[in-house]
Amino acid sequence: MREIKIDPDSAVPVYRQLVDALRARIESGEIEPGRRMPSETDLEQATGLARGTIRKSVETLRAEGLIITVKGKGSFVAEHQDDATD
Amino acid sequence: MREIKIDPDSAVPVYRQLVDALRARIESGEIEPGRRMPSETDLEQATGLARGTIRKSVETLRAEGLIITVKGKGSFVAEHQDDATD
DNA sequence: CACCATTTGTTCGTATGTATG
DNA sequence: GCATACATACGAACAAATGGT
Numbered sequence: 553m554r555e556i557k558i559d560p561d562s563a564v565p566v567y568r569q570l571v572d573a574l575r576a577r578i579e580s581g582e583i584e585p586g587r588r589m590p591s592e593t594d595l596e597q598a599t600g601l602a603r604g605t606i607r608k609s610v611e612t613l614r615a616e617g618l619i620i621t622v623k624g625k626g627s628f629v630a631e632h633q634d635d636a637t638d
Numbered sequence: 639m640r641e642i643k644i645d646p647d648s649a650v651p652v653y654r655q656l657v658d659a660l661r662a663r664i665e666s667g668e669i670e671p672g673r674r675m676p677s678e679t680d681l682e683q684a685t686g687l688a689r690g691t692i693r694k695s696v697e698t699l700r701a702e703g704l705i706i707t708v709k710g711k712g713s714f715v716a717e718h719q720d721d722a723t724d
Numbered sequence: 725c726a727c728c729a730t731t732t733g734t735t736c737g738t739a740t741g742t743a744t745g
Numbered sequence: 746g747c748a749t750a751c752a753t754a755c756g757a758a759c760a761a762a763t764g765g766t
Contacts, residue, residue: 565749591735602751607736623736624758651753677731688755693732709732710762727766734760741753 553590553598566601570609578618578629589619589627639676639684652687656695664704664715675705675713 556573558566577583590598595606610627613619621627642659644652663669676684681692696713699705707713 560750567749593735604752605750608749610736621736622758624734624760626735646754653753679731690756691754694753696732707732708762710730710764712731729763729765731763732761735758737755737757739753739755742751744749744751745747 553594556595556598558599558601566599567605567608567612570595570599570601570606571612574609574613575616575618578613583629585629585631587629588625589629591626639680642681642684644685644687652685653691653694653698656681656685656687656692657698660695660699661702661704664699669715671715671717673715674711675715677712 556570558569560566562569564572574589583589589610592603592606592610595601595609596603599606610619610621614621614627617632618630619627620630642656644655646652648655650658660675669675675696678689678692678696681687681695682689685692696705696707700707700713703718704716705713706716
């Protein structure tokens with residue numbers, strides 16, 4: 553896992569910073585639809601954050617519909633349904 | 639497996655208590671270098687702890703260099719290299 | 725060879741306690 | 746009180762390596 557820079561002194565909560573970083577990777581296409589996201593353990597190492605915090609970030613992405621999560625397997629970038637109504 | 643007493647109400651985390659108990663068995667020579675450690679399942683029964691907790695203890699011993707682990711086989715007391723510089 | 729039991733490895737789900745701002 | 750964040754702990758599903766039948 554590549555390092556993910558988190559600023560613990562920022563006014564932006566660290567879990568939010570991680571949400572933004574992961575969303576950027578998804579929306580840029582760096583992690584393609586159907587591909588697996590880094591595991592929670594990977595993200596712990598990449599960020600230095602606690603697992604509970606990682607999970608809060610991942611849950612946010614899930615709530616946004618950007619990923620789906622399967623127990624025992626991991627989280628995967630949603631195949632979607634781009635939000636564009638166009 | 640002989641029972642391993644764990645005090646869930648102790649200020650010492652239960653995974654730490656297990657680390658200490660296992661380290662004592664190794665350092666006393668009760669489990670000799672090269673011999674296999676109790677399996678995770680054995681330790682679950684001997685302690686009543688969850689497997690994740692057992693694994694955390696075992697990982698600590700591994701990090702300390704006291705044991706080596708082989709997937710599908712088990713963990714074995716390291717042949718070492720006593721830390722004594724003597 | 726196929727099958728199965730044992731064993732460790734990986735991953736997510738949930739809950740509790742503590743501390744800080 | 747509430748949100749954030751860390752550590753601990755239990756539970757569950759899935760995966761892979763090993764060894765014996």
